[in-house]
Amino acid sequence: xxxxxxxxxxxxxxxxxxxxxxxxxxxxxxxxxxxxxxxxxxxxxxxxxxxxxxxxxxxxxxxxxxxxxxxxxxxxxxxxxxxxxxxxxxxxxxxxxxxxxxxxxxxxxxxxxxxxxxxxxxxxxxxxxxxxxxxxxxxxxxxxxxxxxxxxxxxxxxxxxxxxxxxxxxxxxxxxxxxxxxxxxxxxxxxxxxxxxxxxxxxxxxxxxxxxxxxxxxxxxxxxxxxxxxxxxxxxxxxxxxxxxxxxxxxxxxxxxxxxxxxxxxxxxxxxxxxxxxxxxxxxxxxxxxxxxxxxxxxxxxxxxxxxxxxxxxxxxxxxxxxxxxxxxxxxxxxxxxxxxxxxxxxxxxxxxxxxxxxxxxxxxxxxxxxxxxxxxxxxxxxxxxxxxxxxxxxxxxxxxxxxxxxxxxxxxxxxxxxxxxxxxxxxx
Numbered sequence: 024x025x026x027x028x029x030x031x032x033x034x035x036x037x038x039x040x041x042x043x044x045x046x047x048x049x050x051x052x053x054x055x056x057x058x059x060x061x062x063x064x065x066x067x068x069x070x071x072x073x074x075x076x077x078x079x080x081x082x083x084x085x086x087x088x089x090x091x092x093x094x095x096x097x098x099x100x101x102x103x104x105x106x107x108x109x110x111x112x113x114x115x116x117x118x119x120x121x122x123x124x125x126x127x128x129x130x131x132x133x134x135x136x137x138x139x140x141x142x143x144x145x146x147x148x149x150x151x152x153x154x155x156x157x158x159x160x161x162x163x164x165x166x167x168x169x170x171x172x173x174x175x176x177x178x179x180x181x182x183x184x185x186x187x188x189x190x191x192x193x194x195x196x197x198x199x200x201x202x203x204x205x206x207x208x209x210x211x212x213x214x215x216x217x218x219x220x221x222x223x224x225x226x227x228x229x230x231x232x233x234x235x236x237x238x239x240x241x242x243x244x245x246x247x248x249x250x251x252x253x254x255x256x257x258x259x260x261x262x263x264x265x266x267x268x269x270x271x272x273x274x275x276x277x278x279x280x281x282x283x284x285x286x287x288x289x290x291x292x293x294x295x296x297x298x299x300x301x302x303x304x305x306x307x308x309x310x311x312x313x314x315x316x317x318x319x320x321x322x323x324x325x326x327x328x329x330x331x332x333x334x335x336x337x338x339x340x341x342x343x344x345x346x347x348x349x350x351x352x353x354x355x356x357x358x359x360x361x362x363x364x365x366x367x368x369x370x371x372x373x374x375x376x377x378x379x380x381x382x383x384x385x386x387x388x389x390x391x392x393x394x395x396x397x398x399x400x401x402x403x404x405x406x407x408x409x410x411x412x413x414x415x416x417x418x419x420x421x422x423x424x425x426x427x428x429x430x431x432x433x434x435x436x437x438x439x440x441x442x443x444x445x446x447x448x449x450x451x452x
Contacts, residue, residue: 079428086421093414100407101284107400108286109278114393115291140374143183147207147371154220154250155181155207157239164242174238177216179308182208182253182323185315186298187376193329196348197294198372200356205323206371208251212308217254253319260313261321271296272305272316276326279342287342289335294327294348295320299376 144163150156158178179185183206188194198206211217221234229236239246264275273296281287291297295316304315326345330336333353336343340355347355354362 079424079431082424083421083428086417086424089417090414090421093410093417096410097407097414100403100410104400104403104407105280105284105286107396107403111393111396111400112278112286112290112292114389114396140184140187143371143374147181147183149370150207151244152247153207154209154235154239154246154248154252155183157235157242157244157246158209159184160242160244161238174219174234177211177213177219179210179212179255179304182206182210182319183371183373185210185304186300186320186373188297188299188373189376191375192350193297194373194375195368196350196352196354197297197324198369200294200327200346200348200354201323203369203371204251206369208253210253210255210319212254213256214254217252220252253322255313255315255318256309256311258318258322260309260311261317266296271299272314274316274321279328279339281339281342287330287335287339289331289349290339291329291331291350293324294329295324297329298324298373 144159147153147155147159148163158175159181161175182201183198188197209220211220219234221236222230224230231237231240235250236246261274266273266275274293276293276296279287279290298316298320300315300320306312306314308314309318328336328339328343328345328347330339330347330349330353332351333349336347336349336353336355339347343355344358346357347353356362
């Protein structure tokens with residue numbers, strides 16, 4: 024009996040002397056305990072995963088805010104830079120930077136003189152068989168009395184006499200662009216004025232005894248050619264704002280932008296705004312209150328752009344919509360239509376404006392202002408470069424962090440799958 028009693032006492036004393044053995048026995052013998060431990064481990068792991076996931080989310084959110092801030096800063100700086108470009112360009116045009124002295128002239132010794140208004144009228148009169156020639160001759164001979172005739176009282180004038188330019192070279196280019204027919208076009212205020220210029224016989228032929236044909240015959244000129252008449256009230260006027268406080272009532276047209284958002288180099292302005300109009304014709308020529316610039320000149324020039332050189336013009340092709348000219352003789356009629364070869368010299372062109380009324384009174388101060396704006400633009404460009412570098416760095420950091428998140432999600436998904444499989448195996452059936 025002794026061995027038996029000794030074996031029992033040893034057996035019962037083991038749990039007391041080695042408590043870990045109890046745990047070992049419990050783990051190996053109790054499936055419930057093992058499942059609880061697995062659940063507790065999974066719960067702890069899930070809490071850790073949630074914490075890490077939240078941290079990743081916060082990190083990405085912070086980096087995303089930095090990216091947004093840099094993008095907004097760059098957008099703001101670009102807007103300021105474009106505004107500076109516009110201000111610099113406006114001041115340069117006011118100073119007459121498009122004058123022939125700043126660019127190569129088209130060589131032509133016979134036309135190097137400045138065209139005066141009287142000379143323009145004489146050139147028009149020399150077109151003996153034209154309607155414009157007859158009207159100019161009538162006004163030359165009879166002065167203001169000619170404007171009281173029923174036939175001519177609604178006639179405002181000839182296109183070539185209704186505007187002036189600051190530069191003879193530009194005048195020649197604009198006249199070539201329009202062509203002789205448009206330069207000699209008769210401009211009437213209303214359609215009633217157009218109707219009295221020409222009448223017809225019963226068979227539909229033009230009456231030679233009335234209208235401009237009859238007038239031409241009475242002064243020894245025969246009108247044999249077709250002629251263009253422009254009716255201001257029937258033209259579709261420019262719809263938009265005028266340049267604020269501009270004495271010439273220039274059109275506030277958005278300046279061209281290259282695909283990158285910057286102003287094209289060498290852009291001098293729109294032809295429609297380079298025409299100088301006499302004060303008498305600036306205001307309310309139509310019943311709707313539109314002047315010559317909004318009606319006549321906007322319709323014949325539209326958004327024709329003027330550049331310093333042909334190279335500048337060709338570089339700006341992506342933002343040219345309604346044609347362009349360069350002061351060294353380049354010409355784009357419309358998008359995709361180039362005018363090549365030797366330029367055509369017309370005898371009828373816009374006269375040269377007199378005086379320097381378009382130049383700022385404080386020329387030197389304006390030059391100084393341009394330099395300051397250019398300096399400010401350079402600083403703006405430096406700021407943009409810094410912001411772009413910070414943006415690129417933030418985007419790179421965001422991409423790295425995103426890859427870490429994807430890797431973490433993949434590992435978490437793999438661990439969750441393993442835990443699910445282990446738990447399934449321990450579940451009693």
